[in-house]
Amino acid sequence: MATPDSSIGAKLQSLPRTLLYLILLLATSLPLIYGELAGGVSVPNQPLGAAVDFYAALMKIPPGKTVLLETDWTNSTRGENGGEFDAILRILMARGIKFAVFSTADPQAPQVAMDDIATINALRVQKGQKAYVRWTDWVNLGYFPNSEGTLNALAGNLATAFNGKKDVKPGGGLVDVFESPVLKGYTKLTDIPAVILVTASATSTVMIERLSGKVPLDFMVTGVMGPETQVYYSSKQLEGLVIGLKGVYDLETLMKQGLNGQGPDAVPSQKYAGLDVPPVNDNLGTGKGSAYYPTLHFALALLILAVIVGNVGMLLTRKRTAQ
Secondary structure, eight states, X not given: OOOOOOSHHHHHHOOOHHXXXXXXXXXXXXHHHHHHHHTOOOOOOOOOHHHHHHHHHHHTSOTTOEEEEEEEOOGGGXXXXXXXXXXXXXXXXXXXXXXXXXXXXOTTHHHHHHHHHHHHHHHHHHTTOOOOOBTTTEEEEEEOSOHHHHHHHHHHXXXXXXXXXXXXXXXXXXXEGGGSTTTTTOOSGGGSSOEEEEESSTHHHHXXXXXXXXXXXXXXXXXXXXXXXHHHHHTTSOSEEEEHHHHHHHHHHHHHHOBSOSSTTOBOOXXXXXXXXXXXXXXXXXXXXXXXXXXXXXXXXXXXXXXXHHHHHHHHHHHHXXX
């Protein structure tokens, strides 16, 4: 009967799975709990150029204008897309920009979006700010099952693409969305200052194919979609791009500090030199990026440590066997 290998190398390569899961649980939960109790944990950050362009583009949209907000994510990607959606809602609401929400990826997406809007609205009311009112400030256009056909129609005529769509008017039941203050007077896609897409699916590619060059596009995608979407930004088919949790934290950094402002924490930008792009002072507290970003660092540090420990164990085992 073979004697079990009790060397240090063997022990390093055979740590109990339960212990590894416990360490992972502590490494990810403790920073998150501490961040919640402390009101967020600040991590030094230099926003990427794509996120800077995204923020600057939104800050140039005049208050009172309407943007189209395609929300193609559900709770399965809430860790990234949820933070992105929260950030875009906070910016639009703080600046008084109206928006029309729709989805072409998942029937659940519009409801998930409306739940998130309700959460941000409740936070605004709690902080003594005006709630964003459905019909007056935003409308829900619902779900469109054919992404290619919908965006193709949108490229041709706004009124045709959303023809017959109704939303809830306070005290008036279901009314045509083009009667709302959000879309009244809008007939062509070129009337819209920007189309913003928050997605975890291939609708990003469909939108590029159908709308690129016809209207300013701004994308918010998951981390795994970053490399493929970066190509569209690099080729100037996108105004701005927010990628994953890093992108959320970039946006929250810009919301807090602005561009080229005064003070030690101001984010400098050579591209926008001479242009003071202000922060978004909505006083709603810590966003998901600030809450989750330190936890991501701890998780990555644990991953690196696990790789190092495993390789050290393997080298020690090989050395012992060679002797």
